[in-house]
Amino acid sequence: xxxxxxxxxxxxxxxxxxxxxxxxxxxxxxxxxxxxxxxxxxxxxxxxxxxxxxxxxxxxxxxxxxxxxxxxxxxxxxxxxxxxxxxxxxxxxxxxxxxxxxxxxxxxxxxxx
Numbered sequence: 001x002x003x004x005x006x007x008x009x010x011x012x013x014x015x016x017x018x019x020x021x022x023x024x025x026x027x028x029x030x031x032x033x034x035x036x037x038x039x040x041x042x043x044x045x046x047x048x049x050x051x052x053x054x055x056x057x058x059x060x061x062x063x064x065x066x067x068x069x070x071x072x073x074x075x076x077x078x079x080x081x082x083x084x085x086x087x088x089x090x091x092x093x094x095x096x097x098x099x100x101x102x103x104x105x106x107x108x109x110x111x112x113x
Contacts, residue, residue: 006055007081016048021085028070
């Protein structure tokens with residue numbers, strides 16, 4: 001019951017729904033890309049991401065100095081919520097790629113080779 005309430009709270013905010021829709025379309029992505037694409041301030045995005053993660057809808061992974069977010073695996077319970085987002089969220093702006101993150105991931109990729 002508690003998780004259902006947390007999920008409902010996540011979907012009660014337009015910006016959180018937009019973040020989820022962006023992750024559905026373009027994820028995994030870093031915080032700066034979410035901020036730049038949706039034109040939201042970083043502290044606000046980080047607060048929203050904490051709430052979405054607490055509800056079990058997304059996961060995060062540290063890549064170098066970057067925190068990258070992606071959708072949690074779509075289980076039966078989450079599928080209906082994600083389906084609703086797919087149906088009702090209008091088109092989003094194109095992803096604004098964070099050049100700093102892109103350069104850093106390219107360096108990490110080269111180091112692994």
